[in-house]
Amino acid sequence: MNGERGANKEALFVSGHRACHGCGLALAVRHILKATGPDVIVVTPTGCLETFSSPYGYSPWRVPWIHHLFENAPAVASGIAAALSAQKRNNVRVVVIGGDGSTFDIGFGALSGMLERGDDVLYICTDNGAYMNTGGQRSGATPTYSSTTTHPVGRKSMGKPQLKKDLPAIVADHGTPYVATASVAYLKDLRKKVEKAMTYHGPRYIQIDTPCPSGWGFSSELALEIGRLGVNCGLVPLFEMENGSLTRVRKIRKKLQVTEYLKAQSRFKHLLQEDGSEYLKELQEIADQNIAKYALITSS
Amino acid sequence: MRKVLTGNQAVAYGAMLSGVEVVAAYPITPQTTIIETLADMQAEGLGDFDYIRVESEHSAMAACIGASMGGVRTFTATSGQGLFLMHEMLHYASGARTPVVLANVNRAPAAPWNIWSDQTDSLSQRETGWIQLYCEGNQEVLDTTIMAFKIAEKLKLPAMVILDAFFLSHTSEPIEIPDKEAVKDFLPTYDPKDIWLDPDNPHTFGAIAMSDPYMELRWQIQRDMEIAKSVIAEVHEDFAHHFGRMYHQVEGYLAEDAEVLVICTGTAASTARVAVEALRAEGERAGLVKIKTFRPFPGEEIIGALKGKKKVAVIDRNFSPGAQGIWAQELRSVLCELSDQERPMVYGYIAGIGGCDISVKTIKEIYYKTLESHRPDDIDMWVGVRHV
Numbered sequence: 034m035n036g037e038r039g040a041n042k043e044a045l046f047v048s049g050h051r052a053c054h055g056c057g058l059a060l061a062v063r064h065i066l067k068a069t070g071p072d073v074i075v076v077t078p079t080g081c082l083e084t085f086s087s088p089y090g091y092s093p094w095r096v097p098w099i100h101h102l103f104e105n106a107p108a109v110a111s112g113i114a115a116a117l118s119a120q121k122r123n124n125v126r127v128v129v130i131g132g133d134g135s136t137f138d139i140g141f142g143a144l145s146g147m148l149e150r151g152d153d154v155l156y157i158c159t160d161n162g163a164y165m166n167t168g169g170q171r172s173g174a175t176p177t178y179s180s181t182t183t184h185p186v187g188r189k190s191m192g193k194p195q196l197k198k199d200l201p202a203i204v205a206d207h208g209t210p211y212v213a214t215a216s217v218a219y220l221k222d223l224r225k226k227v228e229k230a231m232t233y234h235g236p237r238y239i240q241i242d243t244p245c246p247s248g249w250g251f252s253s254e255l256a257l258e259i260g261r262l263g264v265n266c267g268l269v270p271l272f273e274m275e276n277g278s279l280t281r282v283r284k285i286r287k288k289l290q291v292t293e294y295l296k297a298q299s300r301f302k303h304l305l306q307e308d309g310s311e312y313l314k315e316l317q318e319i320a321d322q323n324i325a326k327y328a329l330i331t332s333s
Numbered sequence: 334m335r336k337v338l339t340g341n342q343a344v345a346y347g348a349m350l351s352g353v354e355v356v357a358a359y360p361i362t363p364q365t366t367i368i369e370t371l372a373d374m375q376a377e378g379l380g381d382f383d384y385i386r387v388e389s390e391h392s393a394m395a396a397c398i399g400a401s402m403g404g405v406r407t408f409t410a411t412s413g414q415g416l417f418l419m420h421e422m423l424h425y426a427s428g429a430r431t432p433v434v435l436a437n438v439n440r441a442p443a444a445p446w447n448i449w450s451d452q453t454d455s456l457s458q459r460e461t462g463w464i465q466l467y468c469e470g471n472q473e474v475l476d477t478t479i480m481a482f483k484i485a486e487k488l489k490l491p492a493m494v495i496l497d498a499f500f501l502s503h504t505s506e507p508i509e510i511p512d513k514e515a516v517k518d519f520l521p522t523y524d525p526k527d528i529w530l531d532p533d534n535p536h537t538f539g540a541i542a543m544s545d546p547y548m549e550l551r552w553q554i555q556r557d558m559e560i561a562k563s564v565i566a567e568v569h570e571d572f573a574h575h576f577g578r579m580y581h582q583v584e585g586y587l588a589e590d591a592e593v594l595v596i597c598t599g600t601a602a603s604t605a606r607v608a609v610e611a612l613r614a615e616g617e618r619a620g621l622v623k624i625k626t627f628r629p630f631p632g633e634e635i636i637g638a639l640k641g642k643k644k645v646a647v648i649d650r651n652f653s654p655g656a657q658g659i660w661a662q663e664l665r666s667v668l669c670e671l672s673d674q675e676r677p678m679v680y681g682y683i684a685g686i687g688g689c690d691i692s693v694k695t696i697k698e699i700y701y702k703t704l705e706s707h708r709p710d711d712i713d714m715w716v717g718v719r720h721v
Contacts, residue, residue, distance in 0.1 A: 071532055072532045073532065074403075074530045074532065076399070083539070083541070084541065087537060087539070087540035087541050088540065088541050088543070089540045089541060089542040089543060089546045089547075090540075090546070092537035092540070094535065094537050095535055096532060096535050097530040097531055097532055097534075097535040097536055097537075097538075098535070098536075098537050098538065099399075099402060099530060099537075099538040099539050100538065100539035100540065101395065101398075101399075101425070101539055102395075102421060102422070102425060104391070105391060105392060105395035105422070107392075108357075108387060108391070108392035108393075108395035108396045108399065109395045109396065109398060109399035109402075110399060111357075111385050111387070111392075111396050111399065112355065112357060112385065112395065112396035112397060112398065112399025112400035112401075112402075112403065112407070113399040113400065113402065113403040113530060115355045115357070115383040115385050115396070115399075115400050115403075115405075116354070116355055116383075116399070116400040116401075116402075116403025116404055116405040116407075117403060118383055119354040119355055119382070119383050119400075119405050120354075120403070120404060120405060125532055142388060142389060142392075143388065143389070143391075143392050143395070145388065146387055146388030146389070146392055149388070150385070150386065152385075
């Protein structure tokens with residue numbers, strides 16, 4: 034490590050990995066580990082993170098890290114937590130960092146089992162809203178009317194017709210003591226949430242919005258800006274739930290219309306054409322419902 | 334200590350005495366009483382292990398692999414459909430070189446639904462890189478469970494202990510239970526050496542291996558499977574030295590001077606001992622060869638036992654649709670090495686599917702059919718089935 038300068042010096046997830054330019058996920062991981070510190074074991078299910086961080090013989094990970102299969106990271110994490118308990122290695126904690134495909138879809142059963150058992154695992158879902166590792170297929174986390182390769186826009190299709198699965202609520206309903214959402218656009222807030230999660234024992238869940246330049250269709254220098262637009266239009270609410278109650282939200286100071294967010298990304302560009310207005314209205318309603326549900330705007 | 338135990342209880346005693354540290358399990362008939370016995374042991378403070386009540390067999394194996402990577406001795410049990418659900422994880426366990434031990438109580442695959450004994454579940458995992466050890470009786474079940482940990486940990490490969498549904502799992506026999514200290518002497522505490530998850534010495538596991546390193550790592554599994562043959566033999570010797578009971582990968586019974594050999598695995602071997610004795614009383618030169626290990630396949634020992642015999646009758650309680658009985662296929666492939674003069678004719682019989690009984694009468698029928706036949710393709714290989 035001699036001769037390293039700048040950001041790599043203290044980092045537990047260092048540069049040199051193969052993420053795309055402007056990848057929100059890579060940035061999130063770096064800051065997650067900054068907040069957890071070095072005494073963690075990280076489990077990652079199959080997805081972008083595993084692909085860009087692990088060509089055999091090279092590794093940006095300075096914590097023990099294991100990539101497992103697509104659907105089983107929560108169970109692997111439970112096994113590691115049990116091993117740590119059997120060995121009385123109480124200073125070491127287990128963290129899962131997995132994408133939305135593995136978390137919302139294929140690994141959901143294993144996640145539910147882990148939450149229900151109350152295993153001591155911090156589960157972080159880095160949500161880029163589709164199976165980006167394999168080229169952008171639809172997942173349960175894909176936002177409504179987003180175009181994906183398996184639910185593309187066409188003469189008879191406006192993209193994904195369903196709502197995004199409300200996973201934080203489902204996780205909270207398991208009795209999970211700490212549930213939060215965060216965004217790479219607000220890194221200090223993200224780190225604070227991870228730090229707070231580390232003070233809890235038992236299962237904890239943080240869902241991080243990680244804008245994806247290649248999948249969402251925006252220029253790579255805009256990842257944080259896109260993240261901010263998502264939060265400030267109400268489509269990406271940031272909140273914390275402790276022991277089942279909403280305890281804190283990130284307030285929107287200046288509310289943006291969803292169009293501001295959508296028009297910046299090619300996955301939504303069909304909504305801005307002539308026939309898109311009613312769909313835009315629906316998305317605006319979703320954002321407004323979020324604003325009301327989480328009280329994202331302080332009424333003056 | 335001598336106690337009357339079912340096969341499933343024998344498995345649980347074997348795991349507990351081996352000082353297992355993490356158990357992850359999900360219920361399925363006919364395995365369930367294994368994990369119930371372990372739960373009782375934990376509840377009564379007989380076993381000091383963590384017990385993860387997972388939500389599926391897939392997660393059971395995932396949790397075992399996670400715990401094993403965390404540096405502890407791990408165990409789970411399953412049957413039939415549960416083993417099929419684990420299939421993806423079975424490949425991962427061997428690829429990650431985790432010495433997980435799994436007890437599989439053989440159960441027939443659905444559909445139609447059937448919970449009875451049939452080896453198709455475990456035998457169809459043959460390419461997953463697991464050591465497979467088949468058991469004839471409950472004492473062998475207990476002893477094999479203990480030995481499986483030692484074999485697996487020496488090789489850093491996972492091991493499966495296999496017993497027949499109901500014929501062993503739910504049948505009681507008097508068993509010698511070894512003293513826990515004596516087992517500890519035979520099987521010291523698990524030492525993961527360099528392969529484990531430790532923040533003081535961080536490693537990256539499960540990386541993407543491009544073709545060249547991938548092939549190299551797969552070759553290492555094959556190399557170690559070859560080494561496994563001698564490791565298993567050493568562990569058998571070592572076990573006999575500690576506990577006075579000797580096991581063999583391939584074992585002959587009245588086989589030396591036999592003209593026709595019956596080849597059996599699992600509980601069918603036990604019945605075949607009686608059948609062979611009865612045939613001897615009728616003046617027949619019948620013999621038995623019991624095979625205990627399926628992976629690695631003990632080719633040299635089999636050749637040693639079968640070379641120069643006229644005919645062998647393999648009894649398969651399993652089959653591969655479109656091909657034949659799985660043990661018979663394996664046997665034929667190793668016997669190919671022999672010259673025409675030395676090579677016995679192999680008769681592959683399918684019997685006992687879905688829990689049908691393989692009785693002394695069945696085995697005698699198979700023997701006489703084989704004796705009287707000129708060529709294996711002349712006769713019906715399915716025994717005890719209505720062709721409707």
